[in-house]
Amino acid sequence: MRWCDGTYLEDQDFWRLTGIARGVELYTRELERVEDVHIVAGMDGHASIVAEVTPGVASAVFSIFAPSGEKVACAEVTVPKKREKSENGRVVLRTSMQVDRPALWSAESPSLYALKVEAKDRKGAVRETAGLDFGFRTVEIKNAQLLVNGQPVLIKGVNRHELSETGGYVVSEEEMVRYPYYEAAEYQYGTNLPLSGRSPLVHPVRPLWPLRY
Numbered sequence: 001m002r003w004c005d006g007t008y009l010e011d012q013d014f015w016r017l018t019g020i021a022r023g024v025e026l027y028t029r030e031l032e033r034v035e036d037v038h039i040v041a042g043m044d045g046h047a048s049i050v051a052e053v054t055p056g057v058a059s060a061v062f063s064i065f066a067p068s069g070e071k072v073a074c075a076e077v078t079v080p081k082k083r084e085k086s087e088n089g090r091v092v093l094r095t096s097m098q099v100d101r102p103a104l105w106s107a108e109s110p111s112l113y114a115l116k117v118e119a120k121d122r123k124g125a126v127r128e129t130a131g132l133d134f135g136f137r138t139v140e141i142k143n144a145q146l147l148v149n150g151q152p153v154l155i156k157g158v159n160r161h162e163l164s165e166t167g168g169y170v171v172s173e174e175e176m177v178r179y180p181y182y183e184a185a186e187y188q189y190g191t192n193l194p195l196s197g198r199s200p201l202v203h204p205v206r207p208l209w210p211l212r213y
Contacts, residue, residue: 105135
């Protein structure tokens with residue numbers, strides 16, 4: 001038994017349901033591919049990149065593009081003979097790049113750069129291309145003050161659970177706006193973080209929420 005009566009007593013404001021509540025997509029990929037990529041980019045313009053590739057990948061090209069589409073940094077990393085491997089046995093590649101005077105990301109000005117990763121085989125042919133959007137920003141706490149890019153930030157948030165009386169975790173846009181407490185909390189109390197709460201830990205936030213709010 002997955003759930004018991006105690007489960008519902010503990011989560012009286014959120015029902016535990018089993019099933020798929022988000023869109024599912026199936027696709028095929030090359031055997032020689034990029035399995036994972038992680039980038040940390042600070043307000044100083046320094047970007048550290050860690051990627052995991054499958055066996056058969058001989059090198060990877062990392063390119064950073066500005067919001068305008070201009071390529072501002074590029075680096076190619078060759079898989080060394082003495083390979084660093086992840087816990088899953090994948091080859092780990094590391095590199096870093098510097099972007100001069102980057103447009104910083106903030107909630108008011110969410111400037112996004114693009115990272116493009118090209119995985120090449122031993123013949124130099126591109127086997128797979130992957131990418132992600134990211135922003136240059138530095139988040140830190142100094143003297144008990146949260147700072148984003150060196151500027152103090154005050155976060156005001158509300159809790160939110162996605163639950164429909166008929167659709168379970170599948171909430172329509174009509175139901176989003178039917179109950180006024182979301183907008184009431186945002187406008188009456190001046191919240192700037194309407195997507196906080198525990199529901200993102202259960203499943204990803206629906207793309208419609210950032211568009212709606």
